[in-house]
Amino acid sequence: xxxxxxxxxxxxxxxxxxxxxxxxxxxxxxxxxxxxxxxxxxxxxxxxxxxxxxxxxxxxxxxxxxxxxxxxxxxxxxxxxxxxxxxxxxxxxxxxxxxxxxxxxxxxxxxxxxxxxxxxxxxxxxxxxxxxxxxxxxxxxxxxxxxxxxxxxxxxxxxxxxxxxxxxxxxxxxxxxxxxxxxxxxxxxxxxxxxxxxxxxxxxxxxxxxxxxxxxxxxxxxxxxxxxxxxxxxxxxxxxxxxxxxxxxxxxxxxxxxxxxxxxxxxxxxxxxxxxxxxxxxxxxxxxxxxxxxxxxxxxxxxxxxxxxxxxxxxxxxxxxxxxxxxxxxxxxxxxxxxxxxxxxxxxxxxxxxxxxxxxxxxxxxxxxxxxxxxxxxxxxxxxxxxxxxxxxxxxxxxxxxxxxxxxxxxxxxxxxxxxxxxxxxxxxxxxxxxxxxxxxxxxxxxxxxxxxxxxxxxxxxxxxxxxxxxxxxxxxxxxxxxxxxxxxxxxxxxxxxxxxxxxxxxxxxxxxxxxxxxxxxxxxxxxxxxxxxxxxxxxxxxxxxxxxxxxxxxxxxxxxxxxxxxxxxxxxxxxxxxxxxxxxxxxxxxxxxxxxxxxxxxxxxxxxxxxxxxxxxxxxxxxxxxxxxxxxxxxxxxxxxxxxxxxxxxxxxxxxxxxxxxxxxxxxxxxxxxxxxxxxxxxxx
Ligand code: ADP
Ligand code: MG
Numbered sequence: 001x002x003x004x005x006x007x008x009x010x011x012x013x014x015x016x017x018x019x020x021x022x023x024x025x026x027x028x029x030x031x032x033x034x035x036x037x038x039x040x041x042x043x044x045x046x047x048x049x050x051x052x053x054x055x056x057x058x059x060x061x062x063x064x065x066x067x068x069x070x071x072x073x074x075x076x077x078x079x080x081x082x083x084x085x086x087x088x089x090x091x092x093x094x095x096x097x098x099x100x101x102x103x104x105x106x107x108x109x110x111x112x113x114x115x116x117x118x119x120x121x122x123x124x125x126x127x128x129x130x131x132x133x134x135x136x137x138x139x140x141x142x143x144x145x146x147x148x149x150x151x152x153x154x155x156x157x158x159x160x161x162x163x164x165x166x167x168x169x170x171x172x173x174x175x176x177x178x179x180x181x182x183x184x185x186x187x188x189x190x191x192x193x194x195x196x197x198x199x200x201x202x203x204x205x206x207x208x209x210x211x212x213x214x215x216x217x218x219x220x221x222x223x224x225x226x227x228x229x230x231x232x233x234x235x236x237x238x239x240x241x242x243x244x245x246x247x248x249x250x251x252x253x254x255x256x257x258x259x260x261x262x263x264x265x266x267x268x269x270x271x272x273x274x275x276x277x278x279x280x281x282x283x284x285x286x287x288x289x290x291x292x293x294x295x296x297x298x299x300x301x302x303x304x305x306x307x308x309x310x311x312x313x314x315x316x317x318x319x320x321x322x323x324x325x326x327x328x329x330x331x332x333x334x335x336x337x338x339x340x341x342x343x344x345x346x347x348x349x350x351x352x353x354x355x356x357x358x359x360x361x362x363x364x365x366x367x368x369x370x371x372x373x374x375x376x377x378x379x380x381x382x383x384x385x386x387x388x389x390x391x392x393x394x395x396x397x398x399x400x401x402x403x404x405x406x407x408x409x410x411x412x413x414x415x416x417x418x419x420x421x422x423x424x425x426x427x428x429x430x431x432x433x434x435x436x437x438x439x440x441x442x443x444x445x446x447x448x449x450x451x452x453x454x455x456x457x458x459x460x461x462x463x464x465x466x467x468x469x470x471x472x473x474x475x476x477x478x479x480x481x482x483x484x485x486x487x488x489x490x491x492x493x494x495x496x497x498x499x500x501x502x503x504x505x506x507x508x509x510x511x512x513x514x515x516x517x518x519x520x521x522x523x524x525x526x527x528x529x530x531x532x533x534x535x536x537x538x539x540x541x542x543x544x545x546x547x548x549x550x551x552x553x554x555x556x557x558x559x560x561x562x563x564x565x566x567x568x569x570x571x572x573x574x575x576x577x578x579x580x581x582x583x584x585x586x587x588x589x590x591x592x593x594x595x596x597x598x599x600x601x602x603x604x605x606x607x608x609x610x611x612x613x614x615x616x617x618x619x620x621x622x623x624x625x626x627x628x629x630x631x632x633x634x635x636x637x638x639x640x641x642x643x644x645x646x647x648x649x650x651x652x653x654x655x656x657x658x659x660x661x662x663x664x665x666x667x668x669x670x671x672x673x674x675x676x677x678x679x680x681x682x683x684x685x686x
Contacts, residue, residue, distance in 0.1 A: 004031040004174070013165045021154045022162075033163065034174065034195050037214070037632045038146030041207065044114045044130075045142060051088035055119040060141045061086065061126075062134065065109045070102045082131075084111070091124040093131065101131070110134040112141040144201040163199045177667035178217060182649065188213045211633060212642070218634040219646035225629065225672045227654045229397040238278030238405040239381050243270050244304035247297065250333060254293065261435035262290055268431045269298050269409065273382075279407035282388075285433030286604040287413045287569025288440065294433070295384050296326050298409055303335050303362040307381025307406075311365045312399055314387050316341045316515045317522060317543060322386070323365045330363070340366035340375070343515030371398040382407045413569065414562045414608060442602045443572040447556065447582040447595035456552060456581050457500045461532065465504060469549040469576060470525065471532045472539065474567055476555035485536045486512035492554070493534045501532060509535040537563070539570055546574030556582035556598075557591045561611035565604050590614060629675035 009019030011030055027033050048059045063084035070080045080101045082093040093113060095101050105111065112134055115126030130140040140157075148159050166172060174192045182188070189197075194210040201207035251258070258266065265283055272279035285291045299309040311326075313319040323339040330337060338352050338361045355361045359378035364370065368391070380403025385391060388410040400408050410428075448456060461471050473496070475489045489510045497506050507530035509521050518538070524530050526545055533539075533548075551571045556564060564582065572578035582598060584591055597610045636643060653665065660669035 004029065004034070006030045008033055011166060012169065014162060018158075018162065025150070025154060030166070030172075033166065034199075035632070036148065036159075036163075037198055039149040040147045041201070042145045042147055043204070044140070044145055045204070047142060049088040050084075050086050050091050050124060053091070053117045053119065053124055055117060058114065058116050060112060060114040061091070062110065062112055063091070065105055065107055065111060066090070067107055068102050068105060070099065084113070089124070091126060093126050093129050095129065095131075105131065105133075112138050114141040144204055144207055146199055146201070160199075167196055167199060175667075177671050178220075179664040179668065181664065182220075186216060186645065186649075188216060191217075214632075215634040215639050215642050216646055218629075218631050219639070219643050220650055221668075221672050221675055222629060222631065223647050223650035224653060224660070224668070225676045227650055228658070228660065228672065229676065236278045236405050237276055238407060239273075239305075239307065240276040241273040241301060241305045241307075241381070241407075243274060244301055246304050246333065247301050250297065250300050250329065253329060253332070256437065258293070259290065259433075259435045259437055261285070261433040262294055265294050265431040265433050266297055268429070269294070270301065272429070273298070273301060273407055278405050279382075279409065280428050281409050281431060282428045283409065283411045283431045283433065285411070285413065286436070287566060288436060288573055289413075289433040290437055291386070291411045291413070291433060292322060292325060295386065295409065295411060296329060298382060299326070299363050299384065300330060300333070300335065302382040302407070303330075305381065307379050308356070308359065308361070308377050308403075309363045309382045309384070310370055310377070310380060310399060310402070311363065311384045311386065312370050312391070313365070313367060314391060315538060316343060316367055317518055317538060318386065319365055319367050320519065320522075321544060326363065326365065335362045336360060337363045337365065340364055340369050341515060342367060342369050368395060371395055371402075375402065377402050379403070380406045382409065384409045384411065386411050388412045413566060413604065439575050440572060441575075441577050443568055443578045443580050445568065445580045445582065445599045445602075447584060447599055450583055450585040453583055456583065457496075460550060460579065460581065461501070461552070464550045464579075465531045468547075470528065470530070470545065470547050471550040471552065472548055472570055473532060473534045474539070474551065474553045475534065475536055477537060477558045482511040482536070486510040489534055489536050496532070496534065504531045505529065506532045506534060509533060509538060511536055511538045537567070539567070543570055544573055545570070547576075548573070549576045549578040550581070551579070552581045552583065554583050555585055556595065557584045557586040557588075561594055561597060561607050561614075562604075564598055565607050568598075 006029060007019070008014050008022055008027060008030055009016045011033075014022070022028075022033065025036065027036055042058070044058075044060050046057075046059045048061055050061060050063065053059055053061070061084075063086045066083040066085050068080065068082050070078055073079050078097055078099045080095040080098060082095075082101075082105065084091050084093060093115065110133070111131055113126060113129050113131045115129035118125045118127060132138055132140055146156075146160065148156055150156060150159065174195050176183070176191050178188065178191070183190070189209050189212075191213070193206075194213040197206045197210035198214065201210070265285075269279070269281060269283075272281055283291055283294060295311060299311060302309045311319075311322060313322055319339060319341055323337065327337050338355065340349065340352050340356075344352070352361070352364075353374055353376070356364055357376045357378060364375075364377075369375075383400045383403065383406050385399065400406055464471055473492070475485070475492050477485070489508060493506055493508045507521050507525060509518060513521075521530070521533070522543070525533050525548075528547065548571050551568060553559070553564065553567060559567070568580045571580060580598075582595055584595055593614060594611075597607060601607060634642070653660070656662075657665055660666070660672070
C-alpha cells in the first residue's frame, strides 16, 4: 500500500513539473489528487447513426473517413476538414489548429467521434470534436467523461491521464474509513470503488453508486463535525441561573427601550439560562438590529448570579467598541470588565490573565486571543460569540471548553435561509431579531458603473461632508491578503487626496496597522476630526459611527452580497438619511443581477437567499464566511433526501459516542478532524 499523504511530485509518472501545475489546483498529496472530483460528467455513450443526429445535440458516431483536407484560411491558422460516412449518411468534421490530425487519420479509417452537431439543410457538421480510431477500449468517446474544474494550464485530458495512471498502480488501495455498520445500513459502496468510478466510471450505474457514497459521506462528516465541535449535545446539564432582579435596574439605565424583537430574544435567552440544560442559542438579527445590548443583558445576568462571562469578537476594533459600550452601562453596577486583544503588551496581558483567573474580572471581552491556552477563568458561566460567521466552529467550541458546560450564545448578522440553518445549526435554538430600533431610515443604495466614479466623488461625497456628515470609502477586496489590501488602501488615499479631496480630511484604516493606530483613527473619526475614512474590510463588522451617512464601495463586484450588506450596515445608524454607492467594473450578467438585489432590498434574509440562489450552495461552504469543510459533490438542494439520512445517522452516532472514541468510529473521526482543521485554517484571524 502506498501512503496517501505522499507528495505528488514523487508519484510515478508525475514529477516536479506536473506537480507544480497540480499544486496550483490545490493538489499537493496523492490524497488531494484522488479526492479532486470532477465538476460534472459528460455522457459520451450516446452512440448514434448519422441520419439520427439532431441539431445542437452532443453525440458519438462510428464512421468511415472519406477524405481529409487541410487548408490555411488565415496566416498562422490551419483548418483540417474530414468527411465521414456511415450506412445512413454523410457528415463533416472540422478541426482548427490541430495540424497533427491529418497525419493520424486517413481515408478508409474507421473512427469514433464525439462532438456537437450542427445541422443546416442537408449538411451535418460536428464541431469541438474528440476523434479516435475504433478500438475495444476507447479513451475519449463511448463513455462517461469526467470534466474537472480547471485553471492554470492543466487540461482535462492531462488530469484524466494522471489520475488514470495513478489508479492503475496496483499498490494503490484506498482504505475504508466509514464503519462497516454504516456501509451495510445504507448500502454504500467502498471508498475505493467510489474513487475509481468517479474518475473513470465503468458504467452510468457505477457512477451513480459512487456519487451516492460520496454525497452521503460529505453530509455525514459535515454533520458529525458540527455536532462534535458544539460539545456534542444540548442535553448536557449546565448551570441553572436565576433572573436577577437587578437586571431591571440595568434595563432602566439604558438610553433606550428595547424593541419588541429584542425583548423576545432576551426572554428566550433568560428562559434558557433558568433551565438546567446548557443553552445553545443563535441570535440572528440584521445589521443594526441591536444585538449587542441583548448580549450585554445576558452577560449581566450571568455576572449577577456570581459567574464570569466572555464575549468574543472577530476584530480588535469591534472588541474595543464592545468593551467601551459595555463598560459605560455596566461599570456603575460594580461589574468589572476587561479587554484582551493581541496587541496588549506581555505585561498587560499577564495582568489581565491573572485577574481573570482570580475572578477579579467579571466579563472578559476580546478577539480570538480569548481562546489561547493561557486564558483560564475561575467560573465561566456564559460564552458569547459575536459575528459568529467569522469564526470556525472549532474556535467557538474552544472558548466554551474554558468553563464547565457554560451557556452558549452566538450572534450573527449574516442570516441564512432555513434549509441551511437546519444543517449548520441543527442543534441550536434560534432567536430572531427582525425589527430595527425606531427612527431608522432605510439606506438608499445605488449601483453605478466605474465610468461614473468621478461624479460620485465630486458631488455626493462633497454634499454629505458639507452637511456635516461623514463618509466611508471601502477599497476593493484583494485576494485574501491583508498586506496587499493595505497597500491598495494606502494608494487609494493618495489618489483621493490628490485628485478629489485636497481640502478635506481623509483618514486611512487597514488591517496591517497597529491596534493603537487603528484606535486613534477610529477615535478621530468618531470625534468628527476625519471627514472621509478610507478603509479595507476591517470595518465590515460592528463599527458604529451614527454620523456617517455615505458609504462608497469600490469594485463592489468582488464582494459577496452578504459582505456588501454588512459593509453597508456601517451607515444608516443614526437619524440622518444614509446612502450606499456601489461602484462596479464588470459587465457580466451575474454582476448586474447582484447589484440590483442590493439596490432593491435592505433585508439581510432576502439578500442571503438570493446570494445562495446565484452562487449556488457549493461556494457558500468552505469560504471564510462559514469556515466549514467544502462540499465537493453534495448539494443541499439537490440531495435533500440523502442529507436527511446523513443527519439522522449523525445524531444516532453522536447519541451513542459523542466523542467518537469507539473503535469503529476512530477512522471516521480522523477524517472529520482533518476536514475541519483544513477549513478553520483558511479563516482569517485578524
Ligand atoms: P448589531 O445588531 O448590528 O450588532 P448594535 O447592537 O451595534 O447592532 O446596535 C446598533 C445601534 O442601535 C447602536 O447604536 C445601539 O445603541 C442602538 N440600539 C440598539 N437597540 C436600540 C433600541 N432598542 N432603541 C434605540 N437604539 C438602539
Ligand atoms: Mg454587532
